[in-house]
Amino acid sequence: MNLTKKNRRGLNLSERKVLNLILHHYKDILRKPYVEQQSFKMGISWLYEKLFKLPVPQIFYTNSLDFVAEIDEKSKPIQQVQVTEALYHNVYVPIMADIKKSNLRIDKDFVRNELSVPLRIERHRTVADILNGYRKYGINSITEWSKIAYMDFHLQLGYFSLPDFSYLKSLYCSGAYHIFLWEDFVMALAPPIIRENEQGLLHSVLHPAVEWYGGPKVYYLNGREMPEWIYTVYGTEAYYDLFIRQKDEDIKAGVVTKVKAMEGNTGLMKFLKAELIDEKEIQHFSGYREILRLYKTKETFQFLQDRYGKFGQPYCWSEFVCPSTGSTYLIDNSADFTDAVEAAKFLRPRFIPQTFPYRWSYDAS
Amino acid sequence: MNIIEQFSHQGDTQWFKIDEVPSSAKKTEKKFIAASERTGSFHALFGDYDMYDIPSGFVIEAKEDCILNHSLAEHLKDSELTLDEAKVLAKKDHRHIIIPKGVYAVGIQQRFDPMSNYTLNVLD
Numbered sequence: 001m002n003l004t005k006k007n008r009r010g011l012n013l014s015e016r017k018v019l020n021l022i023l024h025h026y027k028d029i030l031r032k033p034y035v036e037q038q039s040f041k042m043g044i045s046w047l048y049e050k051l052f053k054l055p056v057p058q059i060f061y062t063n064s065l066d067f068v069a070e071i072d073e074k075s076k077p078i079q080q081v082q083v084t085e086a087l088y089h090n091v092y093v094p095i096m097a098d099i100k101k102s103n104l105r106i107d108k109d110f111v112r113n114e115l116s117v118p119l120r121i122e123r124h125r126t127v128a129d130i131l132n133g134y135r136k137y138g139i140n141s142i143t144e145w146s147k148i149a150y151m152d153f154h155l156q157l158g159y160f161s162l163p164d165f166s167y168l169k170s171l172y173c174s175g176a177y178h179i180f181l182w183e184d185f186v187m188a189l190a191p192p193i194i195r196e197n198e199q200g201l202l203h204s205v206l207h208p209a210v211e212w213y214g215g216p217k218v219y220y221l222n223g224r225e226m227p228e229w230i231y232t233v234y235g236t237e238a239y240y241d242l243f244i245r246q247k248d249e250d251i252k253a254g255v256v257t258k259v260k261a262m263e264g265n266t267g268l269m270k271f272l273k274a275e276l277i278d279e280k281e282i283q284h285f286s287g288y289r290e291i292l293r294l295y296k297t298k299e300t301f302q303f304l305q306d307r308y309g310k311f312g313q314p315y316c317w318s319e320f321v322c323p324s325t326g327s328t329y330l331i332d333n334s335a336d337f338t339d340a341v342e343a344a345k346f347l348r349p350r351f352i353p354q355t356f357p358y359r360w361s362y363d364a365s
Numbered sequence: 366m367n368i369i370e371q372f373s374h375q376g377d378t379q380w381f382k383i384d385e386v387p388s389s390a391k392k393t394e395k396k397f398i399a400a401s402e403r404t405g406s407f408h409a410l411f412g413d414y415d416m417y418d419i420p421s422g423f424v425i426e427a428k429e430d431c432i433l434n435h436s437l438a439e440h441l442k443d444s445e446l447t448l449d450e451a452k453v454l455a456k457k458d459h460r461h462i463i464i465p466k467g468v469y470a471v472g473i474q475q476r477f478d479p480m481s482n483y484t485l486n487v488l489d
Contacts, residue, residue, distance in 0.1 A: 116455065122440075122455045122456075201458070222458075223457075223458045224404070224458070224489075225404065247488055248403065248488050248489060249377075249476070249487045249488055249489050250403075250404075250489040303480065304479040304480065305479055305480070305481075305482045306479070306482075307477065307482065307484075309482055313479060315479065316477075316479070322376065322458075322459075324376070324458055324459040324460055325458050325459075331474070331476045331477075331487060332476045332477050332478065332479060333476075333477050334477045334479070335479065346475075346477070346484075347474055347475045347476065347477070347484075348371075348379060348472070348474070348475065349379055349381075349421050349422050349470075349471075349472020349473060349474070349475065350420070350421040350472070350475065350484065351366060351419065351420065351421055351422060351470060351472060352368060352371075352381060352472070353368070356368055356371065357371065358371065359371055360371055360372070360373060360374060361370045361371060361372055361373075361382075362370075362372050362373040363373045363462050363463075364373060364374050364375075365374075365375050365376075365435075365459040365460045365461075365462055
């Protein structure tokens, strides 16, 4: 049996069947709104008694990080690398030996790739990064799933055996989203509330895109992390000043997305104190149409110049919509433009002459 | 530099087909086309190609179909992939694009700063 470079079509019937079962099974676990405490305790007991040679710790189930500092004073944290090393020696090395013995050549990326998109492993990696920002010692169950599922797939097919696999699976697949370990305590963090847009990107115009009740929270718009002020300062006079001073285009796009979602296009114009100067639709390659818009503030400002160095100009923006994320970007432009396409051409890299036509011929993402 | 086509873009990285590598272009080691310190993301081309520095950008001579990825630096580290292998990485925001064999000038979308009267690369 050689699974190297296999794709789904290259699997035999029983392999395809097992892969589908695994996929549905892990999707079901992801939907679990609670931790199966008995099963989780079984996994923790195995980890502590058999691998760490420590007594079974006290387990807390929580949806906040409030008690972390308190527990730190009572017990020594166990770092992620200690878990990884213990698993490596006790689980992964024996499996690799079995694989070597049986001459199985298995593409590790294959099961990982088959699972990572439908289970949105990458999104959970982002959430794990957020938690790591608060507290470095935890392990994220879901980001470990590609390894677990990889083993599960081959175990179910009978390609090798691992007597302790049920314990390992209990540890990672009982519904505990993130696990913090100390020598005497374990804290199992419940899954967060995750909000996303239609493309599956972390996104919410009203709430944090990822939050635990009473715990950490982070804001995202169309997959881009946003500062909290986009939500808390919204509706005040200071919001416009923050927008005008902002240099980061993604954060500016975040403000535009928020205002547009809350107040519509008319509200956005009011917020920008601007008017639409021109709008043009461009037909690029087949299937990609783009609407370019040009805006200017009604007011002019003595300190603003156009590209010819003439002072006393309004603010001016070219609007682009990202075909991948749907984010609307308003890019600062020179206020002498009156044509949306000419204005867009000016924002291409400097080595492109202004006279060169604006039309993407191949692909855009 | 003779621009033939406004070819493709991935986020703020813009690709233009050109007829040949300009004589003034200076060959350089392969590197990210753009990277964001804030988000840890990057745009980079993976595959068999040569890269040259030009003012305000790069010239890429793709010897085969290459993959333009927008991903996170940590995914690159995890995958142990090098820029020499034409492989698709887990995407950050923008899906991957196939860049066919050919010669391209690559640059970053500009923004105009009305305070200083300069055009600058957009920031993200």
